[in-house]
Structures are given as C-alpha cells and as structure tokens.
Amino acid sequence: MPDPYKTAIDPRRITLLSGCPEKAGTVVYWMSRDQRVQSNWALLFARHKAAMLKQPLVVVFTLSPSFLGASPAHYRFMLKGLQETETGLVKRNIPFFLLFGDPAEVLPGFLGEMNAGVMVTDYSPMKISRQWKAGVSQRISIPLYEVDAHNIVPCRTASQKQEYAARTFRPKITALLGEFLKPFPEPSAMPSATPCMPANWPRAFDTAKTGSACIPPGWPEPGEKAAGACLASFLSKRLRIYGEKRNDPNADAISHLSPYLHFGHISAQECALRALEADAPDISKKAFFEELVIRRELSDNYCQYNEQYDSFDGIPAWAKESLEKHARDPREHLYGEETFAEARTHDRLWNAAQRELLETGKIHGYMRMYWAKKILEWSASPEKAFDTAVALNDRYALDGRDPNGYTGVAWSIGGVHDRPWFERPVFGKIRYMNAAGCARKFDAESYIRRYGS
Ligand SMILES: Cc1cc2nc3c(=O)[nH]c(=O)nc-3n(C[C@H](O)[C@H](O)[C@H](O)COP(=O)(O)OP(=O)(O)OC[C@H]3O[C@@H](n4cnc5c(N)ncnc54)[C@H](O)[C@@H]3O)c2cc1C
Structure with missing residues (x-):
C-alpha cells in the first residue's frame, strides 16, 4: 500500500x-x-x-x-x-x-x-x-x-540565528510559508491493536498533587475537542472584528487560543489554514497571521538562539545599558512579588489585569504589556522586575511556561524585538506605557469594573 x-x-x-x-x-x-x-x-x-x-x-x-x-x-x-x-x-x-x-x-x-x-x-x-x-x-x-x-515554518529552517525584530523575521517566514502551509493528512489507524494496560491516571493526578484542585470556573475546557470548538467560535464570531478591535480588552475580539496552542491541543498550522478559508475581512486575517504566525514563531526563534531567554541577561546591550543607567532612579511605588501576586498595588487598572490573570488564567494581550511594564516601574531593579514578571506569568498563566511568555516579558521589560525610545526615568530607553494611554485606547473603567473586586 x-x-x-x-x-x-x-x-x-x-x-x-x-x-x-x-x-x-x-x-x-x-x-x-x-x-x-x-x-x-x-x-x-x-x-x-x-x-x-x-x-x-x-x-x-x-x-x-x-x-x-x-x-x-x-x-x-x-x-x-x-x-x-x-x-x-x-x-x-x-x-x-x-x-x-x-x-x-x-x-x-x-x-x-x-x-x-x-x-x-x-x-x-x-x-x-x-x-x-x-x-x-x-x-x-x-x-x-x-x-x-509546533511551528508552521520549522524553527531552524525559518532562520539560523536570533532575529532582531519582527521586521527582519517577517520576510523570511513569508518567503517560506507557501512551502509549509499545507493541509494535514489524517492519522490513520494501525492495522491491528497492540495490547496494553490503560495509563495509570490516578497515579498521574497524585503525582501532580492535583488533590482537590479543579479547573477554575473562569478557565476554558481542556483538550483537542474544546480547542476545535474555541477555534470554530473565533472564526465564525470574532475574527471579523479582530483587525479593528483586538487591542480593546472590553471587546471580545481575540481568539483565546493560547492555552490550547501552549499545550499542543491544537496546531497553529490548522488554525492558519482555517482562518484563510473563513468569512472575514482581509485586514482581520492579516492581523491574526501577524500574531499567530510571525510573533508566535519569532518567540520560538528567540528561545532557540538565546540561551538566556528567561533572564535579564538575555536582553540586547542597548537595553541593558540604559536600564542599568536608570537602576537607581527613585521609584514612586515599590512592590515585592507577593504584593503583585495578590493584586494589591495602588493602581486599579494594574490590579484588574492581575485579577484577570488569577480568574481566567491569562491577561488580554494589550493589558499584558501594561502589566509587565508596570512591574518594571515598581520593582527595586530591572533584574528583579524581569524575574517577578516571569515568575508570576509561569505560576498563574494557563498559557505560561511558553516561549511566548519569556519573549513577551523580554519585549516589555528588556526591549527585545523593539527599538530604543525617548529616555525617561526608570525605563531608560525602553518603550513606556501608562494608564492614561490605555484610557485613550479603550474604556479602562469598564475593564476595571469587570475584574475590579
Ligand atoms: C508580558 C507578556 C507575557 C506574555 N505571556 C504569554 C504566555 O505566557 N503565553 C502566550 O501564549 N503568550 C503570551 N504573551 C503573548 C500574547 O499576549 C498572548 O499570546 C495572547 O494575549 C493570547 O491570547 P489569544 O490567544 O486570545 O491571542 P490572539 O490575539 O487571538 O492571538 C492568536 C495567537 O497568536 C499568538 N500571539 C498573539 N500575540 C502574541 C505575541 N505578542 N507574541 C507571541 N505570540 C503571540 C498566540 O499564540 C495567540 O494564541 C505575552 C505577552 C506579553 C506582553
């Protein structure tokens, strides 16, 4: 055959x-x-x-x-x-x-x-x-x-070195996408069954000390079927507004696929193929491809070629130099990891983002940048801020412990894949974000009300 x-x-x-x-x-x-x-x-x-x-x-x-x-x-x-x-x-x-x-x-x-x-x-x-x-x-x-x-274009094929930014990586992926973005064959059954004992699930749950821990009510359902349903609902309901509304945490415009992609319950290639066929404006499909393909695969590239991807030491020289120069700048507020973890800062918007993380297992992508940048602003040193953001993301995020998480922190706090901006206290040349900027982009009060208590 x-x-x-x-x-x-x-x-x-x-x-x-x-x-x-x-x-x-x-x-x-x-x-x-x-x-x-x-x-x-x-x-x-x-x-x-x-x-x-x-x-x-x-x-x-x-x-x-x-x-x-x-x-x-x-x-x-x-x-x-x-x-x-x-x-x-x-x-x-x-x-x-x-x-x-x-x-x-x-x-x-x-x-x-x-x-x-x-x-x-x-x-x-x-x-x-x-x-x-x-x-x-x-x-x-x-x-x-x-x-x-995991990647549509295999990581080592896409590039053989650490890329500077999405602008250097995008042309490489785009050039190869036609060769790799192809439908999958069915995984057909083996001709005969090999006898085997069922896996020891009670021991597995015991080993992981899950005890009475259940899946919190705000989290999605796990597994391949649930992942498929999440993709289907995104493609039929939310993809059409993704291009315009993806940065508004109050508009339900995003895919919510990251936990499924992280655990491999769904393939990014399958998501991309299905998005191409969906009835949605090109601007939305393009924006979704930018995140799902370029940014996601750029994260794998960062971790593949930078051994220190999960540490302050991995960030570019210009960012390190600038952050070190401002390491002793006075901080208006100073918090430790547990105060952040318990969403007990002075900032209602930040606390709302942390509570979104605690309740749903992730933070809206736009707020995730604000969340990490404020950890930089209110920590004793940039190194401490980096470690705190990684620790909280890994401890609480359902999609954490993932190349996207390390690269997201490295982008927000360490300027990875970004460029130098105007110099300012504490941040140095790292891109700045503040609550007023968020309020200009979306209804921040409504977001605070949603995750406010
Ligand atoms: C500080 C910080 C921490 C982050 N931590 C994580 C993490 O732990 N796990 C994680 O998967 N993503 C992380 N991200 C990236 C991004 O915020 C999430 O992937 C996205 O918010 C997940 O929601 P979604 O699936 O609805 O995204 P959508 O907007 O629907 O995007 C679809 C998919 O594209 C990919 N994607 C989207 N944005 C990015 C991005 N900026 N970088 C890389 N890939 C992206 C993800 O795989 C996502 O599931 C982080 C970003 C920042 C700034």
Whole structure:
C-alpha cells in the first residue's frame, strides 16, 4: 500500500538528535509539547516510520512532578487533555503509555521493554526540553528524530540565528510559508491493536498533587475537542472584528487560543489554514497571521538562539545599558512579588489585569504589556522586575511556561524585538506605557469594573 504521509512530511521538519542505526522494532513517539492526535507532524512521521518498517507504533508521555512553577490546576488541565489524547490514539490502535519521572531515567528501560527500533519526539526550543532530549540521547542506542510539529515554518529552517525584530523575521517566514502551509493528512489507524494496560491516571493526578484542585470556573475546557470548538467560535464570531478591535480588552475580539496552542491541543498550522478559508475581512486575517504566525514563531526563534531567554541577561546591550543607567532612579511605588501576586498595588487598572490573570488564567494581550511594564516601574531593579514578571506569568498563566511568555516579558521589560525610545526615568530607553494611554485606547473603567473586586 502506498505511504500517504511520505510526500506530506517536509524533511526540513525533521532533525536527527541521536544518530544510532535504526533497528527492527517498535516505533515510539515520545509526545511532549504537541499533545494531540490530529494535525501533528510528529505523530504522522512516527506513523510513516511504522508503515515503512512494518512495525507497531506506541505513544509515550513522561510526567515530571514539577515543571517551571506549573500549579496543580495547570497539571489537571494537561492531564485531562492527555486522557482525551489516549482515547483518540487507542481508537486508532495506537497504545498510549504514561511514565513517571525524569525522561532520561525512565525512557531507556521503556524502550527496552517495547523492543523499540526508532524513537520520534516533537520540537521545543525550551531549555528543559533540550536537557531532557540530551539526557535521553546519551542513554539510548536507537535513532531519536525530532519533528517540529509546533511551528508552521520549522524553527531552524525559518532562520539560523536570533532575529532582531519582527521586521527582519517577517520576510523570511513569508518567503517560506507557501512551502509549509499545507493541509494535514489524517492519522490513520494501525492495522491491528497492540495490547496494553490503560495509563495509570490516578497515579498521574497524585503525582501532580492535583488533590482537590479543579479547573477554575473562569478557565476554558481542556483538550483537542474544546480547542476545535474555541477555534470554530473565533472564526465564525470574532475574527471579523479582530483587525479593528483586538487591542480593546472590553471587546471580545481575540481568539483565546493560547492555552490550547501552549499545550499542543491544537496546531497553529490548522488554525492558519482555517482562518484563510473563513468569512472575514482581509485586514482581520492579516492581523491574526501577524500574531499567530510571525510573533508566535519569532518567540520560538528567540528561545532557540538565546540561551538566556528567561533572564535579564538575555536582553540586547542597548537595553541593558540604559536600564542599568536608570537602576537607581527613585521609584514612586515599590512592590515585592507577593504584593503583585495578590493584586494589591495602588493602581486599579494594574490590579484588574492581575485579577484577570488569577480568574481566567491569562491577561488580554494589550493589558499584558501594561502589566509587565508596570512591574518594571515598581520593582527595586530591572533584574528583579524581569524575574517577578516571569515568575508570576509561569505560576498563574494557563498559557505560561511558553516561549511566548519569556519573549513577551523580554519585549516589555528588556526591549527585545523593539527599538530604543525617548529616555525617561526608570525605563531608560525602553518603550513606556501608562494608564492614561490605555484610557485613550479603550474604556479602562469598564475593564476595571469587570475584574475590579
Ligand atoms: C508580558 C507578556 C507575557 C506574555 N505571556 C504569554 C504566555 O505566557 N503565553 C502566550 O501564549 N503568550 C503570551 N504573551 C503573548 C500574547 O499576549 C498572548 O499570546 C495572547 O494575549 C493570547 O491570547 P489569544 O490567544 O486570545 O491571542 P490572539 O490575539 O487571538 O492571538 C492568536 C495567537 O497568536 C499568538 N500571539 C498573539 N500575540 C502574541 C505575541 N505578542 N507574541 C507571541 N505570540 C503571540 C498566540 O499564540 C495567540 O494564541 C505575552 C505577552 C506579553 C506582553
């Protein structure tokens, strides 16, 4: 039977991380960032390998008890999504395994038990993921293929260096988009079922200490189905006003897709393809592409090529110099991490943004910039401000612990992908924002009333 995936999967998506020779044996997809069945290039590549080698295919997920400050509720969201993934895979005769602990410790034994011949994983530029993969590669004797299933244009293909700004990255992505923005084939079922025990979900919820933590009422539903419904509602109701109203936190004009994109419950490529077909003005589609494709993939570029993406040390020299020059400027207000966390500053607008984060698991994109810039203004030093913004975003945001979060903080506080502006106290040459500016753009009082108590 001809292999339906071969021509669909662009080889530029695939990087060989461990070059041991292939062996006859089970194909294992170590799922990590892209937790879904549909529109997943890593799963499709693993399916292709299984068809070519005439071997069984299994999927495995390794659960670590902690992940960059993720809360028990974040874990619950992820685990519920993974339960849906298991159902989707088993329906296709692909067993799903859940392992507990450090991947480098637990995967080699699992590969032995499975008599594995090839391993495939998905791509992430995050340091923790790279460390996991390096540790696993050292301990296995089969090839490990990494497939970029998150970006439309694979990160390493889009650019081989850290880009200065969206203006330098945009032409590179635009030139390659036609080659990569193509429909996905269906992940077809394996010809026969491989017997396997269901994943130990009680132990998983226990490991993540979810206890009685439930998904807060203001959060979206997890999983691939809910992600699809979120996309459908955005395309039919909100995309048409996205071009005009996306910067107004009171107008429900944005997609709310970021938690789903973060956990890989939906593919950005699928979102982009569906947006192209939607009945909406070009100005809206263009604005959505700018965020979903250019800005999102620029964040992966920043984390891929800047080892210090999650720290003040990673920001450009002009910004560092300017912020250091103003590090001792008197601050009108000074707060520590917990005062920020509890939304107890003097500023009602800022507190409303923090409460939006606590209630809904994210802040509207426009207010997110204000939120981070005020942390810079009211912290003892720019380094402290950077760490506070990252810590709060990682601790509370459902879409946090993501390249977009680190790059968003680095943009707001550290001038990354931005340019020097007029010099002023505390901010130096970093772009400034204030409450009066917000009030000119949208009805700030209405936003405060919404998240005011
Ligand atoms: C300080 C700060 C922190 C941020 N933290 C995060 C975070 O933790 N996780 C996260 O996904 N995004 C983060 N962003 C980027 C952006 O604010 C969110 O992606 C967006 O608000 C999510 O809402 P949405 O899905 O409705 O966005 P939409 O406006 O509907 O955009 C669609 C998609 O495009 C991407 N996108 C939108 N804006 C940006 C941007 N500025 N940079 C990169 N990608 C973008 C996201 O994947 C988003 O889901 C942060 C921005 C700032 C300034």
